[in-house]
Every structure is written in structure tokens, then in C-alpha cells.
Amino acid sequence: MTTRPPSGRAQSRGLIGLLLVAVPVGLFAWMTVWPIISGLVQAFTPTQPNGTRPFSPANFVEFFSDPYSLSNLGVTLWTCLVTLGLLLVICIPLALYLRFAQGRLAAYVQTMAMFPMFVPSIILAFAFIRVLGPNGTVDLLLNAVGLPKIRSPYLTPWGPVIGLVWDNIPLTVLILVSGLGAVSNQAVEAARDVGARPLTLFWYIVLPRIWTSVAVVISFTMLGLFSAFTLPYVLGPASPEMMGPFMQRTFGDLRDPEMALTQATVTMLFCIAFGIFYVRAVARNRGK
């Protein structure tokens, strides 16, 4: 690209461009950056009985020395990792099928895979109780053929996992399918011609191409899972609870905004790690 000589016209254009971008940047600063800073400040300056607010990490010491909070953080990490693992196991084959299959059946499968995107999670949660809950549809069907009931995942840590996996399938499949667009049919055919088996094909031809997409899936889903609220709230056990419902309860019910902000800060640290992972994956891809 050649650079244009600077002129009055170009400068005014630059100004308009800046003005146009100022609105979203301003909104971002006001609605996201500012609350983060003010939250951090509050979390790090606990109110003392005499009303002063000196800088102190006391809130964080309290969080990390409280086994109850730690077990909530632990179950959140467990839920996120298990959900992510299941998502990859389910969605990579699904995305491969959608990339390479043709015809009506593939279209139906694609519609089914996208369907969860249009179901609000509160409806999903109650449908889950109806289907997988005690004496739900699955139990009725098993009972009809003389089989014993299932051990219902409702109100156990597996409840949110199943709900979240279902809820996240569309986004994961979309990202993976778009990544698979980078795998050319010629490369696959050439590998087949020299006798590559499906697994070899996947490992040496497909996976290296979609690695960035997988990285994007990992970071996106982890960020989404960390902030999950409705499904853990309705389907999960009373204890340990995931960070989303825990923060809401600390803030709204225990009326302890400082501790809620502390929990939010701890959660955000984990999210930042995945955010950095995402930025690096994208940057590496751009650099190619």
C-alpha cells in the first residue's frame, strides 16, 4: 500500500474517523473500564470499623483462607474444564462432519447443532428438569422397557455441565467450521492418495490448520463458562456453588459488595489468563 501525501482533506477525514470511533471507545471506557477500576479500588480498600478505607489485601486474604469460597472456586474451575473437554470431544467430530459431508442430512444436522442458540437458558433449565430430572422423560422411557431409573444429574455438579455443553455447542461448532474452511480439499485428497488413514489425516493435515480455531474456542467458552449464571443457579447443587451464583448471592443477599467485588476480581484473573491466550492465538494467526 502506498501512503498518500498529507492534505487538508485527509486530515479532516482522519478527524471524522476519530470522532466515529470515539463513541464506542468512550462507551467502553465508561461502561467497562471505569467499573473495573472502581471495583478493584473498592476490593483493595476494605472499609474499617472507623469508616476509613486504607489500602489492604485483607479481602483477598479472607477469600483465599476461606475453605467455602475456595471450594466454590474449585467447582467453577472443574465445571469449566470438564465442560470444555466434553465440548471439544463432541464438537470437533461434528464440525468435521459438517465440513466434509454434503446433502440433506448434513443440512439437518447443522440445523440441529445451531438450535440451542435460539433456546433461552431458563427454558433449557426447566426442560432439563423435565427430561433428565427425577421421574423425567428419560426415566419414563427406561421404565417402559423395564430398565432401572437413571441417577439424575439434576442438583449435582453434572447438571450445569450437561446444560452448559448443550448451550455452547452452536458457538463452538460455528468457530470450528469456519476454521475448517482453511483446510483445502486438495490437501485432504492428496494425503488420501498417498494412503493416509483418517486418524493420520486428522492429526497431520486438519489439526495443524484449525489449531487457532481450537484456541479461540477454548478462550471463548472458558470466558462464557466462568460467567455462567442461569444453568448453575437452577441445575447445580446448593453447595459448592459456581462463582456466578455465589457472587450474585454475596452481593444481593448478603449485601456485601466488597466481598462480591473480591470474588469478581479473582474470577477476572482467571478470565484474563484465557483472554491473553486468545489474543496471542489471534496475533500468531495474523502474523502468518
Added chain:
Amino acid sequence: MKRRAFMLSVGGAAAGMVLLPRLSFAEAGRIDWYTSSDTNILDFWTNIVKPKFEAANPGVTLNLVDAGDSAGQDAIVQRAMAAMQTNTDPQADYLETADPMSPKGALEAGLYVNLKESLSNWGLVNPLAIETDFAVPYRGSQVLLAYDTTKLAAADVPKTWADLVTWIKANPGQFIYNRPDKGGSGGNFVRRAIHEANGRDPKAFTLDNFSAEFAEKSLAPAWEILKDLAPSLFDNGAYTSGNTQSIQLLGQSAVTMIPAWSDQALQAISTGVLPETTGLVQLTDLAFSGGFSRGVVLANGVNKDAAIKLADFVLTEEIQSAILTDLGGFPGVSWDHVSDELRAKYQDIVPTTIPTFPGGDWGSAISDGWYRNVAPTVDRNA
């Protein structure tokens, strides 16, 4: 000017005019009514109270406005308060449920009408429900036990706390209550355990006697009672996350008994969510806690007199019976003023006492204490 630019500016100006804030004034003869309650309450007013009231009072109409939530209604009250100071029109006459103690100073400033003096039907009100002279308790609900009569005969239903505990332990997995912060049915079940642990005296707890030490001392024995129950609950100590989910589990026959709000249980039975064979029972040694919804009339509303008529109207037998049959709530009037037929039908749930439990700091202490002490104690996989 180019045609396109002309069209754009004319169109924009026209759109702008539509969006301009319009001045509006309260109309004489139109009661501006606000609610912060759920849709079922607004439906009840739209379909039952409004047509009946307008038929009985020609020339007066009801303007039913959904304020959304309590924050939305607070804004209306604040506006009325401000209007009183500037002697202007508050555009509000009647609030379906409000606390005349809020906002601070409004009662003293004369924002609310003294309904005890103004209402001719005040004498009908259930004395158990009266909290203040400035709000009329017109509907209530209380937590009670809902059970499956096909699995548990009405004669064998536990009627005291001790019997209930015995029954739960003798029938492991057949009882569930929701987390105390996620809905009043489980919340008041937990509060009943607290009453049990503290001499069954609801007066032992007030808004003002909260202190961290007293809470620690009075709540700890209740946690022991509830921890003792946990292994006998559904799925070795599971707790649903709301009133509705408990009802759903009872409806799916996964459990035999749950604590439930009277109005939600009655409504669930009438809509078929719970089967006809669902029984309802209240404990006789000390009832589960409950509460009333209380309407207020704004003293500076343009239609104050009509609004007072409305407050009187909701206490008539016609509306009070409808609260029982259509809304599934408790009447605000004494049960003597309900038709004999209805009184007989609902005799099992007629409360002789309606204990209450203070909110404020108690609510947080109970919720936090329950989550830390009761919820995690059972190894559910064992």
C-alpha cells in the same frame, strides 16, 4: 437543498416530534394504579377487580400500570413525594402493595391516607394481618406443606414439627425444600426450624434485636436440626433453587412432600401443574411464616376519594372470595367474612396464627449461615 437531504430532514423532524416527551396530566375519574407484583396479580386486577369496580362505580375508571419491580414502584413513590413538596400532580393514586414506612419520612409528611379512619370496611380486616393504619392488607399467603395424597393418606400427615421430622427420617428421599435465599417456601421452612430451636416464639426475633452474637447463638441450634435432616432429604441432601422447582418435583412424583406457598400451590393445583390429589396442611404447633400484601392510597392523588372507594371495594366479599378462588391467595379479611362454602373448602389452611420473621440483617445471617453450615455437610456421593 437536494431532494434526498430534504426528505431526510423532514422525516427526521417528524420522527423527533413523535419522540418528544409529552406532557400528561392525571384525569379526573381515572385512578392511576401501580403494582410491583408479578403478572398473576396484574392479571387478577385486569380481569376481575377492574371490570367489577368500574361496573359498581359508573364514571370511574381504573388505569392499571405495571411498575415492573419494586425499584420501578419506588420511583413512582419518590415522584409522588416530590410532587407533594411542590404541590403538583403526582399522577398516581393507589399502590397495590407498598410499605408506608418507605421512603423514610413520607408517612410523617402525610403522603399516605390513614385507611383505618377512611375505610368503612376496615373492621372486616383480619386483625392478625394489620401492621399499620396506613396500608390495607387485602391478600396474603403463607407457607404450608403440600403432599401427594396417593402416597400419604391425609390421616397420617404430620401436623407438628416433631412429627414432620419423624416422617422425613422414616421416609428418606421423599422431602425437599429450596435454598432459603431462593424462595420463601424453603426460606420459611428454615425459619420454622429456627423458631423450633428457640422455643417456638416468633416474638423472639425482631428487626431491632439483631446482633451478630445473638444470631450466632440462636441460629446454631437450628443448623443442627437441619443438618440432622439433610441425609434424609431427596437425593441425600439436595436443595432446589426455587419455589417452582420444588413444585415441579412434587408434580413429577419425585418426592412426597414439600413446603410451598399457599397461593402457588393452589394455583398449581387449579392449572394442573400439581394433580388434584395434592393435599395441603399447616403445622398446628406453630405455623410456617407468611405475609400479607398491603395497598396504600396517596393523599395527594387527584382521585384520592375514588381510590379510597377502591380500597374499600377490595375488602368486599366478592373480591375477597375471588382472591381465594382465582388468585389462590389468602383473604385479607377475617375468615368469618368469607362465604361458608369457601371456608369449609379451605379449612385445612386457614391460619390461626400468621407468624412472621423479620428481614433486614436476619435475612443475610440466615442465608449465609445456612449455606456455610447446612448445605455442604453431606457427602452426596456417599
